[in-house]
Amino acid sequence: MVSLKIDGREVSVPEGTTILKAAQGIGIDIPTLCYHKRLPPIGSCNMCIVEIRGQEAPVTSCNTPVEEGMEVTTESEALHAQRVVNLKKILKHHALDCPICDKAGECDLQNLVYRFGITEVPFEPRKQKRDDSYSTSLIRYWPERCIMCKRCVTACREIKGIGAIEASGEGDDARIVVANAEICRSCGECLMVCPTGALTENLSRFKGRPWLEKRVMTTCPYCGCGCQMELRVMENRVIGVTTKLDAGVNQGSLCVKGRFGYEFIGDEDRLTDPLIKENGAFRKASWDEALDLVAQKLSAIKKESGPDAIGGLSSAKCTNEENYLFQKFMRAVIGTNNVDHCARL
């Protein structure tokens, strides 16, 4: 254990802990922007700077490990001034488009700007328009909103181990570029960690706003992992899927199916009535008629050839509850184990 003082408060933490984590442990809130708790420290934004007694220049607390006897100050006028300067530098070229940005309202950059009460950052347009190509068509990259925190690049490399995107260029020319579009699996991990609206989902663009949406926690129906996901619901329509950092087995990750495979829910081509096939053509039927027919035929087959002559296939596009009921129906009512599901649920 290492003992140190943060803002005059004694704290003991295991060796190797960063100053930021030690401070968070005792409830001291150091402002951060590029830091993400699922990622290794990136150190690109310089918001989490702190002063250490005896050291001339402030250090970034996210990647500085604690040392025995350290005396750390997290708030001072000089630090505040420096943070404001750093934040203004990030804002200089930022597009003036909060009113149309999907992230507005839950944007880390907005929160920081408001927290620091930043004023006077005249917009400076870039000389050259930046390329907005990205590794997957499911995600749109908005280079003018990008603050170059490199969370997306780090998440792609460290969480997924893929490395489909990378940062390129220096200073004002820096941007995220596609390193290898072919290995991108469109999992949206980069989307999840983006602190601003620089990466937005292409399917649900402009469909809702964070403060108008209803968020519903549910379990992904696609496979047996049972990832926790949060449906973004607007006017009784699912307009997107996101997840929470501390939820379930996935802890903030989703795969391409879970994150982007939701449009079938509100699809116009879905069946609205039961259909019965007669002479090679479907006709509309009432529920009573359709259910009677199914019950009659199933009982006839069961009577004639035994329950094992019947098999059932369920679908990942039903809810988990419906799938449970279906297998219960097959086993308990029909009396067969011939039941399967595309995800072996």
Next chain:
Amino acid sequence: MAEAKTITLNMGPHHPATHGVLRVVLELDGETIVKATPHIGYLHRGIEKLAEHRNYQQIIPLTDRLDYSSASANNIGYCLAVEKLMGIEVPKRAQYLRGIMAELARFMGHQLWLGTHALDIGAMTVIFYAFRDREMIMKINEEISGYRLTPTFFRIGGVAHDATDEFIKKVREFVKWFPKALSGYHTLLTENKIWTTRTMNIGAITAKEAVNYGLTGPSLRASGVAYDVRKAFPYSSYDDFDFKIPVGENGDVYDRYLVRMEEFTQSLAIIHQAIENLPEGPVQTDNPWIGNPALSDVEKDISALIRRFMINAKGPNAPQGEVYQAVEGAKGELGFYLVGDGSEHPYRMKVRAPCFYLASAIPRLMTGHMIADAIAIIGSLDVVLGEIDR
């Protein structure tokens, strides 16, 4: 010996002379009132509870609907309470504009009172003149805010935007015109024999009793107590202006009438001084967490855009703590008690509505008078139910 018989008469809540939805249950011995019981609650909208779920900025329109006849006078009380809680100072120009709007609201309240009070007692003409002049203020409200009755022109930290030239012109026109209109009101009523007979020595209350009942505003001052929040605890630059507090002697219906009539003159003096000495400068606080950045800045400054977004979408946080701020509304001391819990909406808002205390004095004032006087007494108290029921 024959037993005395009384009859019970239900007056309101839909009686035209109860000014909204006040219901008074009268116990009558012949035509004499032996007991009067006011019943309230017909206009309850849960404004205090609603406030707990809105951010500080969004509560302002709710306060317009307390005493809706003088909406800006409520806005100022609420905004000052929030500003006290947040510890911010409002620029001088905004304070003057607020003063003008609040005094104009007092005019609107008193004109409504004058017209309906006289109408209730049988003087039909007055309401037409009162509403003719009230219309001028409605137009001023419309000019500055777009709304005629409930302007919601104030914001936490100032006012919504600067006064237009047209607004200043219209206020000046009003200030110039109104003394003539006022002398017209006086001609119609002040020495009118029927009016004085119907109002003098009716519903009189002594200074001590008035204080005990918690009366404030013109109804208290008519009994001879010179208590006016604008003088006692000056706010929003009221100490810059030269004005008097009119007081009565007898505390009867007629004195309450005279006090309000004199308040017209005094309010006019305040508006006149404010509009002629309107200081230059901003109308919103420069506090980056509260002052709404101008749209012209938003178009070229990302920090202004973000702050405007955050201030309007989420709203500023108020620190933990509690404050009480009173202002002189048209009806009396209007107080806002706010408890902040560090979030963007209050933990509790309690309104000290002057009309609630005025209504509580109804049994005391009516007992012993004739039933026809009940109308005169309710009218002279000038209760507005939007404020009592909240």
